[in-house]
Amino acid sequence: MSNAAVSALNGATVQGFARVEEMGLQGMITLRGDLASAKVKNAVKEATGQDVPALRSLNTGDKGAVAWMSPDELLIMVDYAGVTDTLALIEAALSGEHFLAVNVSDARAMFRVSGSAAGVRETLAKLCPVDMTPGAFEPGMFRRTRMAQIPAAIWMPDAETVQIVCFRSVAEYTFNLLRDAVAEGGEVGLFS
Amino acid sequence: MLILDCPCCGVRGEETEFHSGGEAHLKRFGPGSSDDDFHGYLFEKVNPKGVHFERWRHVNGCGKWFHAARCTMTLEVFGTYSAQTLEPPQEIKDKITAKRPGWSWREFS
Numbered sequence: 505m506s507n508a509a510v511s512a513l514n515g516a517t518v519q520g521f522a523r524v525e526e527m528g529l530q531g532m533i534t535l536r537g538d539l540a541s542a543k544v545k546n547a548v549k550e551a552t553g554q555d556v557p558a559l560r561s562l563n564t565g566d567k568g569a570v571a572w573m574s575p576d577e578l579l580i581m582v583d584y585a586g587v588t589d590t591l592a593l594i595e596a597a598l599s600g601e602h603f604l605a606v607n608v609s610d611a612r613a614m615f616r617v618s619g620s621a622a623g624v625r626e627t628l629a630k631l632c633p634v635d636m637t638p639g640a641f642e643p644g645m646f647r648r649t650r651m652a653q654i655p656a657a658i659w660m661p662d663a664e665t666v667q668i669v670c671f672r673s674v675a676e677y678t679f680n681l682l683r684d685a686v687a688e689g690g691e692v693g694l695f696s
Numbered sequence: 697m698l699i700l701d702c703p704c705c706g707v708r709g710e711e712t713e714f715h716s717g718g719e720a721h722l723k724r725f726g727p728g729s730s731d732d733d734f735h736g737y738l739f740e741k742v743n744p745k746g747v748h749f750e751r752w753r754h755v756n757g758c759g760k761w762f763h764a765a766r767c768t769m770t771l772e773v774f775g776t777y778s779a780q781t782l783e784p785p786q787e788i789k790d791k792i793t794a795k796r797p798g799w800s801w802r803e804f805s
């Protein structure tokens with residue numbers, strides 16, 4: 505018997521007018537605390553190489569990414585294999601501080617929607633009450649919202665890609681939503 | 697459809713991204729209070745036609761609670777403000793007065 509971890513949908517993909525992929529295992533850490541404190545800023549820097557992101561934005565680099573979740577919460581994204589070490593690093597950097605850091609990697613699922621700029625924007629616009637118009641939503645922004653009936657967070661790594669984080673328990677629901685939203689023949693042409 | 701501005705994360709979102717938390721600025725009466733006070737706290741909510749103050753939570757967003765002042769008849773939102781206050785800020789009261797002169801709601805006007 506193997507104990508190897510698998511992601512919710514084991515990398516399922518579907519191709520429509522845009523491509524949907526479940527991204528496999530992703531290291532994710534929820535960090536709560538005073539985002540203005542020097543210790544938190546330092547811990548985030550050590551864990552990801554990035555500064556604490558501004559309101560509703562995310563900072564990304566080679567070492568990892570950090571996203572603004574709420575006035576007292578960040579989502580730290582690193583390699584799945586390195587998440588335990590990163591968590592230990594954060595806990596050491598924040599000793600004495602009032603904070604919470606939890607490995608949520610196996611409680612989340614991550615998806616990528618890629619294709620044409622107009623296609624990926626339209627896919628998300630079908631499912632979320634978010635203005636996906638170019639200019640209103642752009643790479644660098646991070647938005648927690650509702651995707652049909654579930655909570656989700658979305659961002660654009662580049663102009664032709666959207667990434668989504670949701671709870672693992674609703675990964676299949678999310679995949680099915682996205683599969684239907686990218687179905688050939690379902691193009692609305694809102695952004696093209 | 698209500699459009700609310702979350703004062704905690706700055707999102708302008710539509711109603712389904714939020715969840716109503718009922719009447720705002722309730723004074724809690726718990727153990728040790730009189731039966732009348734406890735009954736009032738539990739059951740005597742106002743249900744006005746017009747200016748109303750409510751608690752809302754940005755449930756499909758930053759997750760934070762906040763306050764909203766709105767008109768129950770037109771769905772116009774006069775403003776949203778921090779949950780960490782016992783009464784509507786003057787700025788919100790002024791905005792309501794500009795649009796609904798002579799308004800009152802519980803002890804506020």
Ligand SMILES: [Zn+2]
Nearest residue numbers: 702705754758
């Ligand atoms: Zn919010």
